[in-house]
Amino acid sequence: MSNALPRPAHASSDAMGLGPSPSRASQHSSFSSTLPSSSREREAGWNEADDEGPEAEHQPRLLETLQDVPKPFLDKARGIVEQLRGREGEQATLDANSAYLLCFQLLKLAGLEAEIPRLVVFGQQSMGKTTLLDYIMGGPIGYSSTDTGTRQPVVILLRPSESADSVQCWLGGEEIEVKELQARMKEIMSSQGERISSQELEVELAVPNGVHAVFVDLPGVKDDSKAGATQTRSVVRTYVQNNPNDLYILVKKASDDPANWPWSLREFILSAPPKGLGLTPRQTVVVGTRAKEFLVNEKNDIRTQSQLLERVLKRAVKDSSGAPLPLFLLELFSLSIEEKDALDFAAKRAAMNRQMDEGGRTVRQLLETAFEPGPNPQLSRKLTEFFSPSRFKKELNHKFQSLLSEQMGILERRLVRKRLETQKRISDLEDQLALQSPQSCRECIKLYLRELMQVVTELVTGNYTIIRLPHNGDEFLKTFGGNLRDNLEDGHELACDLFPEHYDRGFLTKIIKEAEEVFRRQDLEESLAPVTGPDGRVVMQPGHIVRYTLSKDDTNMFGLVQSVGPPRATEDSAESQGAAASDASALSSKEATVTFYFRSGQAQGEQSQFKTVDKQRLAVLLPLQTIIHPSTPPPAGFRCWRRFYRPDGWVGLQPVELLSLSLRPASVAFAEGKSSPTHAGASGGGAFDGLQGGEGRQRFSEKSEAVVKALAGPDLRSAANAQASEQVATLDELFADAATGDGERHSHAHRRTHLSALQRISGDFADTRLLNQLALTHLGRWLKFHICNIEPDRRFSDHVLLQMMRSVRHVIDKADWEPLVADLLQANVGAGMLQLARLAACAAASALRRILRAASAEVNRQIKCGDLRSGLLFLATNHRFMEELEQSLEEYTRKKARDCAQAMRDLIFEQTHAIHFEMIEDFFDGCKRFEADFLGGSMMGEVTQHVKDSLAMRKQRLGIADIYARQENGAGTPDSMIYEEVRIQFWVVKMLLSAPLTTKLYMHFIKDIKDKSMHLASEDKYSVTCENDLERTLQEQMLCERSPAGRALARTDEELMEHFNISMNKDELINQLNAARRTEEYTKLALEGVAKLLHQLQKGSGVDFLTRLDSPMERRASACRNKKHSSSGEDAREGLEENREGTGSAAGRGHTPSGRVGQPAGSSGRLPSPLNGA
Structure with a gap:
């Protein structure tokens, strides 16, 4: 043979x-x-035109x-x-x-x-x-x-x-x-x-x-x-x-x-x-x-x-x-x-062998x-x-x-897996053909929509395992996902389209600039704060104003740091500075040289004296005028230090409570950096001008004053002194302790400089492209931030205000101001808060639109690759059906945007048309009860009482204010007091709306989508009913047509097939079944062929x-040559070739591999060892 x-x-x-x-x-x-x-x-x-590859x-x-x-x-x-x-x-x-x-x-x-x-x-x-x-x-x-x-x-x-x-x-x-x-x-x-x-x-x-x-x-x-x-x-x-x-x-x-x-x-x-x-x-x-x-x-x-x-x-x-x-x-x-x-x-073979031998x-x-x-x-x-x-x-x-x-070995395992998958596909196709009443076009569309609902729900909830997709899901998110900025920009375009007369086209740019300004002010304030060390304590440096606590009675002295140990050389030619430098040369790392001030009866003005003190008893102070902002002055009850003369003549610091503050901006010359008056006796103003953190801060004129009251004890934690008299102090006399407990503040500030405004609002991952509920979470944080920072910006002339003052019945020289506050509050809502609500609703709709488009593309991918029933392939490849589905999804998202914006508008109007002037007291009472129930403290009780007293005083002043009286003493005019009340009530509205408005986003774009969604498409239940709002809407759009009266009329199977240009017959299923059977048989044959080859390899033949x-004759000649060489003493050389x-x-x-590489387990065959690896 x-x-x-x-x-x-x-x-x-x-x-x-x-x-x-x-x-x-x-x-x-x-x-x-x-x-x-x-x-x-x-x-x-390869096509001849493809020259590159x-x-x-x-x-x-x-x-x-x-x-x-x-x-x-x-x-x-x-x-x-x-x-x-x-x-x-x-x-x-x-x-x-x-x-x-x-x-x-x-x-x-x-x-x-x-x-x-x-x-x-x-x-x-x-x-x-x-x-x-x-x-x-x-x-x-x-x-x-x-x-x-x-x-x-x-x-x-x-x-x-x-x-x-x-x-x-x-x-x-x-x-x-x-x-x-x-x-x-x-x-x-x-x-x-x-x-x-x-x-x-x-x-x-x-x-x-x-x-x-x-x-x-x-x-x-x-x-x-x-x-x-x-x-x-x-x-x-x-x-x-x-x-x-x-x-x-x-x-x-x-x-x-x-x-x-x-x-x-x-x-x-x-x-x-x-x-x-x-x-x-x-x-x-x-x-x-x-x-x-x-x-x-x-x-x-x-x-x-x-x-x-x-x-x-x-x-x-x-x-x-x-x-x-x-x-x-x-x-x-x-x-x-x-x-x-x-x-x-x-x-020719012999000639080749001869030349190779030679x-x-x-x-x-x-x-x-x-x-x-x-x-x-x-x-x-x-x-x-x-x-x-x-x-x-x-x-x-x-x-x-x-x-x-x-x-x-690898191919054999893959063939087994392929055959099992093909057998499952054959079973599915046979089940569809075996049904006595073939699946109708209407039920196929319902089944497709149910699969779409399942993917949408899993995407929203994060349960869809996109890591199974090509490139581990990165390309999927890159194609369909969007970050917070993408959703806001798309939502802005949608809002301009849906609300052309009620939405400002420049609103998104405006609020982005406002957010950047808020963070710019925060960064400026933090950059001007004193430097802190690794333990969170302020790093004391020469030129700092300090508070020195006496050990005998815990009272505090006012001082100015000259040097801190270990000492550092100075080039000051003044005699006093030279003395300080000579004293600092002997300082240890725990000591500092401080200048203290006193006033004697014989001398005019203040005198100074250098002393070496323990740094542990020193605390850095900041002038109050360098840390306050005219738009956010310290509230009543704020505690700080007042510079005063002690009975013994030394300049000390007295803890006081701030009752009221009258701020006057500095002159133009001072604002431009020219010389300004400072407190007398502070050694030529060095106590303030040399302070780190004072540059760039808005200064106030010397006419700025504060009404203060001394506390009962020697520190800021002391109780209030009801018997103490009120005193008027200039702003230059007041100081506040520098922060000492926030050790990570500066590191956080440095890290935030690399973050965008949206990342600082919604978190570090606001720039991440998402298709789940977190996209709405980022949008909710963004909405809360802007609600908290929005301010009433509409002001009216005195003519308008006087015209809107409500008359008091039977009284000719008085008017009611509270209805005017409500009118002004409602007027300020439409300018910002309603615009913000419309933008948030449209941005959430844009995020939902991304999810729906991604789900539609993923369902089509699963159908085409065989992960879902192949009986739906005629829908996934029908252009008319896919176009109408995409249009229906777009209309649904636009409808959800309108509905959510309307619901948020109604909620805003509810709060602004029913004002509770006592709501602030209720807020602080709630904080007081929370502290008592969960924190076990009593600090909020005092704060709540201060709030109530201040609000009562404000109402009393508003009630007795004469709008025709001239205010010679600098007190606020009635119109400014009314606008201040508007700001307060606007703040109340913001606090009341912050959480409910965010909840509206969740209810319209998350809960309505994922509620009651069931995966029935994998079962043979073709009579699928709607179980959520999205599915119901899509079925009405895809399966029905509108009558002249606007009613939804269901289309028959014939009408659906004609409308979508679909040809429903068994030929397609039969062709798919035959192809699957041929694939299964070929896989079986290939598996048997690979098994035969593996069997031969395992037998040891290889x-x-x-x-x-080589031919038998050539092998015998080669053996004779080897024997001849061996007998002539050249066996070592030839042995290398036949080793x-x-x-x-x-x-x-x-x-070189050390054994049988990739040989299947249980093999008894032997593969030759490696010969010449490199």
Whole structure:
């Protein structure tokens, strides 16, 4: 019985060859129509217009995307599996090599040839790639020509011939004579001109005494200076990316140093994807050709084998991580024209072997005679391994078997998973066809909408696992998601569209500027605050005003810091400063020199005295005028320090309580930085002018005054003194303690400088693109912030105010002001708060619109990829249906925006049309009860009482105010008092509306969406009812039409099919079912073929198509030569070539796998050990 394996009727020539023959064109066309576009493009080859590269068009076909296998190809698959089954029982006929080739042809029928490893040769042009491939295949049967060369990937299928002396050949699926192969291939290559094609050309050869193998010859990589260099590299890069499981042989010239390659070539070969090929030592071997020429050139420069080894290692090629790839330097053959034209393949093989033997002997002689051996014999053996052809073949064998075993194990598991998925799909399709009453178009639309509701609900609640999507969901969020700014901008456009007459087009820009101004003022105030140390305490510095606490009675002295220990030199020429510097020289790190002030009876003005004191008793003070703002003055009851003269004459500090404050802005000269009056006796004003943090703060004139009352004790925590008299103090006399408890304040301020205004409002993640409830959370925080910071901005003239004063019945000289406050409050609501409510509602609608669009796209993706019922595919691909669905979703979001804005408007009007003037007292009473119930303190009781007293005093003053009286004493005029009351009541309204307005956003855009949503589409319940507002709205839009009276009238199935232009029949389901059954059968056959191949690998035979290519006669001659060399004392040299497989070269043992790579568990077969890793 012949060892040749029958060729399976050109099973794979159509998929990768030049094209189908005319008799099989229709068959090829039907197969192409079932492939993804990338696979069809790969079959058709590279378009001539694509000069830059086919990376985008040529993507590998994955097993997971297989949807159908045409019946003719399925018949061929059955025949291949029958060959595997029939030959398994025959003795010594089915080995791993034949099983490998049959498995390759089986996978190729479905375009899955990239799943099984092949041996690929590539490299620079005219470096001997095809010649090396001829040597590996066992004979000169490839194509090589200096004037044409390889212009497209050539796939060579090698198998044993049934004839003992002739070679059979098929080119592109057509059987030809061997003598025609060279001319036909040259004709094909020449017909392409300078174009390099990515279309694979298939050559199948049946060779006497051959083996089953698959080889690929890629086009040579050209230099940058040659035409088509970019095109060639693109073809090679695409092939490597689409076939990551192949074993690659990189061919270069032996004398080439990769360090001297052009930058573009080095990046292409050595770099990681996408710029480079990204090859690793696990799947790559480097071969340097013209080894004899390399040695002849090197012997003129170096003398020893050690130096030669260094030169060899420099020629190694490294991968992107810096690991060297396995390297061999070989002397190949070169047949003469007469020998190439010979028709006797055995004669050409003999000529090749003869030249390889002669070249090998020459190389060995050069290694032994031209270079002096070193003292270590191991070095000579290491050097010889790099030039050994047999070592090269064994290394290829080892790497190929490792790749094959690992990949086939992975492919087997994937085939099992694919078959289970396909069986489930068949079951679903059979269930749909088995229904006596086929599913109607109306119920299909309901089912689609229910799936849409499910995805919407899961997106809103965050339960949709987008990490399963491509790119881990990043592209999904990038495409459909939006951050707070995106939602506000889209909401602004929607508000302008929905409320053209009631919404200001410049409102968004206005409030953004207002928010930035608020944060600018906050940053300015924090920047002017004193510097704090790591423990949160203020860092004391010279020039600070301080409070010194006496130990005997805990009273406080007023002082000015001169120096802080350790001392630092000063350049002050004043005598007093020099004395202070001399005193500071002896300070310890716990001491400070402070200037204290006193007044004696004889001297005029104040005098000063330096003292060294303990820093622990010092506290930094800030002048009150540097920390207050005219728009937010300190409230009544604020506690601070007053500078005063003690009975003993020293200047001390008295704790006081602020009752009222009258602020007068500074003059223009002072505001521009000119000299200003300071408190007398403060050493020329140094106490204030030199204070850090005073620059840039608004100053007040010396006429600014405050009414204060002294406290009962020596500090600010003392109780109020009811018997103390009220005193009038200038603003320069008042001071406040610097903050000492906020240790992280400055670090937070530094971090906030890198945040946008929206991030500071809604959190650090306000710029994150979201499609869930957090988008509304960020919007709610934004709404609360602006509600709290909005102020009444409408003011009216005295004419209008007097006209709107309400008369008191039977009283002629009095008017009621409280109704006027209500009118002014309502007038100020429309300018800001209503605009804010409309913008927030429209921004929330924009966020919902993003979620709905994302859900619609995701449902369509799931239907098209088979994750959902394929019976809905006719809807997902119907343009009319999708357009109306998108329009319905848009109308729903606009309706929700209008409804929410109206609800928020009603809520605002409710609060402003029913004013509670006692609401502030209720707020503070609630805080007092909260403190008593949960905090256990009593501080709020005193604060609440102060608030009530202040409000009562304010009402009393408003009640007795005469609007016609002139205010000579600077007290507030009645109109200013009325506007102040408006601000107070506006603040009450803001506090009352902050939470309810945010709740309206949740109720309209979250609760109405996710309530009562159930996932029934996966069940066979086709009578689906509406369970939330969105689904009900969509069903009315999609399934009904409006009558002239505005009523929703349900469409029948016929009307729906006509409206959406849908053709409902069973043919589509039947075609899908047949395709799924063919896919399932093919998956079963492929799984059996892979299992047969794995069985052969586990038996221990292994796929060996490299060391078994010699004929029996040549193997006997090789054995005789080995015996002769052994008897003549040269066994050490030849032993290196025939050594056991576990020996490796010194160039790369450390990078070689140490055992069976990727062999399935339980395997008893043995793979050869690595030979020459690099």
